[in-house]
Amino acid sequence: MESKKYLTVTINSFSYKRGIPYDASGNGGGFVFDCRGIHNPGRYEEFKDLTGKDASVIDFFHQKTEIERFINNAFSVAKINIDSYLERGFSDLMISFGCTGGQHRSVYCAERFSELLEEQFDVIVVLQHLDLNKA
Numbered sequence: 001m002e003s004k005k006y007l008t009v010t011i012n013s014f015s016y017k018r019g020i021p022y023d024a025s026g027n028g029g030g031f032v033f034d035c036r037g038i039h040n041p042g043r044y045e046e047f048k049d050l051t052g053k054d055a056s057v058i059d060f061f062h063q064k065t066e067i068e069r070f071i072n073n074a075f076s077v078a079k080i081n082i083d084s085y086l087e088r089g090f091s092d093l094m095i096s097f098g099c100t101g102g103q104h105r106s107v108y109c110a111e112r113f114s115e116l117l118e119e120q121f122d123v124i125v126v127l128q129h130l131d132l133n134k135a
Contacts (some may be wrong), residue, residue: 007085008124009117010094013052013110015102023094030094031081033074035105039065042104051132052107061108071112078113082121086133102131 005110016036023029041047050057061067066129075124078095095113099105107129114127 006080006124007090008126009121010092010093010126010128011110011114011117012094012096013102013106013129013132014096014098015106016098016100018102018131020098021094021096021130023092024094025094027092027094030096031074031078032096032098033070033109035070035099035109036103038067038070038099040100040102040105042123047104050078050104052109053111057104058108061105066092067105067108068112069091071109071116074109075113075116079120082117082123086121086123102129107132 008025010025014021016034018027020032038061041050041057047057047060049094052058052061074097081093097113098111110127110129114125117123117125
């Protein structure tokens with residue numbers, strides 16, 4: 001039986017304060033999307049201790065930002081490479097979403113991007129929130 005090659009797509013959320021994530025695959029980094037242009041719920045007291053996984057933060061994004069447009073545009077850009085990587089048998093791709101603290105915007109974007117990826121591609125998705133809950 002022929003062994004099938006799989007593409008592993010690592011999706012990171014991170015804080016720019018700690019720097020852009022290192023690509024351990026040896027391929028040199030992949031895509032980095034800057035979420036800091038999206039209105040930050042972390043600036044409001046009621047959201048400070050929450051994350052991009054919490055329903056009220058997600059509601060904030062959907063009501064007060066164009067975050068879905070941002071994610072869909074990022075997906076459109078990355079899809080070109082994903083299609084090519086699958087066709088050419090590449091094994092790894094890293095896609096990272098950064099914001100100021102790595103707690104709200106980048107976390108939501110990484111979560112949502114991962115969902116879209118799993119819906120549309122037969123790839124291995126590794127989702128990492130590199131700065132979530134760090135001091």
